[in-house]
Amino acid sequence: MDDQITLTQFIIEQQRGLPGASGTFTLLLNNIATACKQISHRVNRGALIGVLGSAGTENVQGEVQKKLDIITHEIMVKALDWSGHLGGMASEEIDAPIKIPKQYPKGKYLVLFDPLDGSSNIDINLTVGTIFSVLRCREGVEPETEDFLRRGSEQVCAGFVLYGPSTMLVLTTGNGVNGFTLDPDIGEFILTHHNMRIPEETSEFAINMSNQRFWEPPVKRYVEECLAGEDGPRGKNFNMRWIASLVADVYRILTRGGVYLYPYDLRDPNRAGRLRLLYEANPMAFIIEQAGGACSTGTERMLDIKPQDIHQRIPLIFGSKKEVERIVGYYQQSSND
Ligand SMILES: O=P(O)(O)OC[C@H]1O[C@](O)(COP(=O)(O)O)[C@@H](O)[C@@H]1O
Ligand SMILES: [Mg+2]
Ligand SMILES: [Mg+2]
Known part of the structure; x- marks a missing residue:
């Protein structure tokens, strides 16, 4: 169709007129999009090209790596390191x-x-994705680990790609959230979801219920009230969804509202949370806020957290604004008691 807008056209349009825009940001995003198209192709071929299953190795966090964890990491690095746009x-x-x-x-x-x-979820053929976050750095200087430990509010761009029934790229550069669908016939991401907004109220929550006995009181209270439905203090019935792919849970909430909780729990009291601050929580927090939602640890706004470690984990609560505010209120009440 003549009126289709590609990702590249969209970014160029957004950058036009910005003071100091040199085109490198557009090229950087193009490289990320190219890497994600390659990943989409591998994920889609699956067992046909032998990429499913475990690699038999562990990553830095002690998690068993899938073959595709390693393949997708290598695709991202190779697509980005030569380009001249990156410090690290x-x-x-x-x-x-x-x-x-x-x-x-x-x-x-x-x-x-x-x-x-x-x-x-890769071996059971459910939706997976790639999440990315972009920060500015000092040009021409080799970045130290400290240069990566920046508050989420400093991100200039964040996005994720969903490898689901359609491959989709969701993006913010701090000016709202837009969704692009990969048209496999022409190999381009096309703008299909303009200015995505999260409804303020919801009747749907997402949490891994198998951890219930380890939750802290504010989370227990919130979920109990949802489960009590029409007869409880909320006076309405709630639905529950848990995909166990953050990308897919975020996309659902961007589309029809809801709230997601992966709170601190007492399974391993030394572990701050399940999700990673720099690779998962911060980019998603930027997207969620830009779509009119909220994102918190339960006690602090996610984008205000000063990271201490490059692989830091964090409790993550996000989604429809009023619902997140309610949960934060429960944390406040519980700390006052
Ligand atoms: O299996 P659990 O504990 O429910 O964890 C699910 C969460 O873990 C994650 O899969 C972590 O991501 P990785 O696959 O990148 O390790 C999130 O996407 C998801 O929300
Ligand atoms: Mg991962
Ligand atoms: Mg992850």
Whole structure:
């Protein structure tokens, strides 16, 4: 169709007129989109090309890696490191930040990514995704780990790609949230979901109920009230969904509202949460806020957290604004008691 807008056209249009825009950001996003098209192709071929199953290795966080965790990490690095737009990268799958090879110029951005989110779902053919976050950095200087430890509010861009029935890219550059669907016939992401907004109220929650006995009182209270339905204090029935792919749960909430909780729990009291601050919570928090929702740890706004460690974990609560405010209120009441 003549009126279709591609991802590249959309970014160029957004960048036009911005002071100091040199085109490198557009090229960077194009490289990320290209990497995600390659990943989409691999995920889609699945067993036909032998990419499913475990790799038999562990990542830096002690999690067993799937073959696709490693393949997708390598695709991202290869698509990005030569381009001259980046000062460095950090991946959920690798211990330390990834340096740009010496022969290539160093650019003004840092990219942080979870190359394959929801990878426990890959062998059962459910939706998985790639999450990315872009920060500015000092140009021409080799970044230190400290350069990556920046508050989520400093992100210049965040996005994720869903490898589901359609492959979709969801993006914010701080000016709302837009969704693009990959048209496999022409190999382009096309703008299909303009200015995505999360409804303020909801009747749907997402939490891994198997951890219920380990939750803290505010989360127990919130979920109990939802489960009590029409007869309880909320006076209405709630539905529950848990896909165990953050990308898919975020996309559902962007589309029809809802709230997602992966709170601190007492299974391993030393572990701050399940999700990673830099590769998962921060990019999603930026997207959720830009779509009119809210994102919190339960006690602090996610985008205000000063990271302490590149692989730091964090409690994550996000979604429809009023619902998140209610849960934060329960945390406040519980700390006052
Ligand atoms: O199996 P659990 O504990 O419900 O965890 C599910 C969560 O873990 C994650 O899969 C973590 O992502 P990775 O697959 O990148 O490790 C989230 O996407 C998801 O919300
Ligand atoms: Mg993940
Ligand atoms: Mg992952």
